[in-house]
Amino acid sequence: MTRRVALGVTGAASAAVMSGCGSSEAGAGGNVKQPEISSPIDMAATQDVPVGGVIKANSGDVTVMISQPAEGTFKAFSSACTHQGCTVNAQNNNIVCPCHSSNFTIEDGSVTGGPAEEPLPQYPVKVDGGRIIVG
Template identity: 55%
Template sequence: MGGTNMENEKTTETGAVSRRLALGGAGVGVAGVTLTACGSNNSDAGKSAEGGLTEVKKPSAPTDVAAAADVPVGSALKATSGNLSVMVTQPSEGKFKAFSSVCTHQGCQLNVQNKDLACPCHASQFSIEDGSVKGGPAPEPLPEYAVEVKDGRIIVS
């Protein structure tokens, strides 16, 4: 087998990538992932809904997200329709509101906890009345969406 050391470094006799080159490439890949994780806190940079960062989705058209009867008075319901996920609240009988389900701190998906909207990542708490921050590191209130009740259904736009 002829050639330079560089050629031998890149491939073995069978044409496969050498172990040293593969490990070096893996190290570069890990470094890239690490640097990406330390990158900007842009809400467009998304991860999974299992507690990682997610993108704030705005409805492109009025979207049916839940039955009004499914939203408890004095509490909230996390509702998903297609790629839209919102926190629908009913602070008082017949008064419905909808907020983003994405925490304004670092973009984690919110849950309903003790009649509040809660972030499982860093313990931010939001009001079901107006989406304002009640506690934790969240810097801003939740974005609010327009809500209409039509034929017993919650329509968010």
């Protein structure tokens, strides 16, 4: 193999790896827009969110992270990482970005690790009849 061929193969492999970083596949991350919630949305039942835990909740085209940091206290955060917009997940009672490993608290969405520097945006939450209403 000539030096030129070796450099070409290495360059192509590097480009393939780098392009995967910004993938827009669901679950892999991609650049997800921060959901705009213009009117209140019924997102989940209170019983679905464990005390000290967090879930990913969907309603239509809106996805948010809902936590219950203390019994009876519910919080809702954007599902888009503030680093590069990848979709975050619930993992071990934390909010974690699968793309670059940013971590966020369930208490206030603040950054506890990773390349993200800004907290997750928070949405207003109201509990009505055992349902969590966001927005």
